[in-house]
Amino acid sequence: MNRRQFLRHTLALSIALPVFSGLAAPSVLPRWVILNWGLTEMALALGIVPAGVAVPVWYRRLYREPQLPAGVADVGLLYQPNYETLRELRPSLILITPAHQMADAQLGTIAPLLVLETDSPQPLAQSKINMRQMAAAAGQPARAERVIAGAQARLEKARLAAQPFAGTPLYLASVVDILHLRLFSQGSLFDDVLRVLGLTNASQMSASPQGATLISLDQLVSQGAGRVVLIPSYPQTDPTTQIGSRLWQSLPLLQKQNLLILQDGLPENGALLTAVGFAENLVQALLQNHGGQAG
Structure with a gap:
């Protein structure tokens, strides 16, 4: 086996393993609703399955990993969520972006909000910042470090x-x-x-x-x-x-x-x-x- 074949083989083994393999779910799952698919990816990477996501069918079309479980509720459109569904879910936290500013006041009557920046000139670095903030909000800051370390490796x-x-x-x-x-x-x-x-x-x-x-x-x-x-x-x-x-x-x-x-x-x-x-x-x-x- 030459060097190129060896690299190809070891890389293929890496691709078969999810970044967050071996990361158990928190003992108490937070009831999050997420109105952004990139943030949904990060929550799932942290082992947190959201109670609801905007248009989950589109997440499943666009994202190969992590997979979104079938039981996650559809809370409506990204920027026009169904407020009745949101209230029924009784979320502990709603994760949004600055683009949701017009809906902040109404969303804030349902649950506390975590606003995370997603439009950054350095999206890779921003995704790590967001993951750390999300893990802190879940009371599990070490989880972000484990996921980030696995990704970095x-x-x-x-x-x-x-x-x-x-x-x-x-x-x-x-x-x-x-x-x-x-x-x-x-x-x-x-x-x-x-x-x-x-x-x-x-x-x-x-x-x-x-x-x-x-x-x-x-x-x-x-x-x-x-x-x-x-x-x-x-x-x-x-x-x-x-x-x-x-x-x-x-x-x-x-x-x-x-x-x-x-x-x-x-x-x-x-x-x-x-x-x-x-x-x-x-x-x-x-x-x-x-x-x-x-x-």
């Missing part, structure tokens, strides 16, 4: 495996349709992870504060050399049609041998576990597809 393993690819510029994108992509640049969770891995984001385009921008294929191919990492996301979870099209195959940057296709369930608004999943899947794809690069 796996990111470090991925970084070591990624070292042979430090000189390979990568475009990070999700397919919108055959003519458009959503490109991730500085300010996105995915770009944060690239930096941790010691890899280079090929995109030099300005983006939204969340680090993403909608671009045409013409805009992408004018950027220059690099490999294209496709991050499938609902509803475009299978880019096979686009990849096989004559248009894509006519562009060297988008030919099959230059593409790295990750698993779905890695949402751009995810948190720490999404970051780990992205890192491990990206490095595994690089190890499995270490051929030529389009110019």
